[in-house]
Amino acid sequence: MLEVEIYYELPIFEISDVVRLPHNSLQKFSLKPVGGGSYANVYSYFDENYNKTFALKRASKTISSKDLERFYLEFDTMKKLYSPYILEVYSIDKIKNEYVMEYADITLFKYITTHNQKLTFDERKSLCHQIIRGFEYLSDKNILHRDISPNNILIKEYEDVKIIKIADLGNVKLSDSVLTSLDTEIRGAFNDYSGLQRVGFNKYNFYFEGFALSKLLYFVLTGRYRDFTKFEYSNLEEF
Structure with missing residues (x-):
């Protein structure tokens, strides 16, 4: 121990x-x-x-x-x-x-994959809204996460509510950062690798952040982690 x-x-x-x-x-x-x-x-x-x-x-x-x-x-x-x-x-x-x-209790990935069959639409929507508010907060601070994935989002479980916790900001991009030497290697499970390989990881902007965030929200709504070619969800309009 x-x-x-x-x-x-x-x-x-x-x-x-x-x-x-x-x-x-x-x-x-x-x-x-x-x-x-x-x-x-x-x-x-x-x-x-x-x-x-x-x-x-x-x-x-x-x-x-x-x-x-x-x-x-x-x-x-x-x-x-x-x-x-x-x-x-x-x-x-x-x-x-x-x-x-x-301390947070569980990763978003493990929570969704474990409870995917019984999560209600309202529960999924609540998690998505929290994620959006968290990334809106980062955007207001001119911070780009750059490593969005369900393993880097945690959940803190209380008796009456589950709260999203954005973590793992090791690849963060700040508006005033001079650490350009850290921008060479592309990381992030949900990132647009083909696009970033063309422009360079140092050119990562809100477009790329939104790309990864949309994958994350789709994962919460559907439980699908890899197949994003069929963007089908019956409650998408209601969401």
């Missing part, structure tokens, strides 16, 4: 009716693997201080310098965002190359 050390710096309050917590406490937590990608792995752990489960994203020991730049850019970008549809990140350790973030 893997373990992670979380270092707390907790202020000591002077008000008499508050609880005093130990200062600079160092605690170890058992890590449970929950997923991974090309250059990082994700774990979950339970923090008794907060009575809550968190996720930890840790860069691979063999990560390239370019991918490490992506890793830091992902954290810095997500740290500036505040939307219920964007996965929240909390703190980063640049010595261990890992950061703590909000």
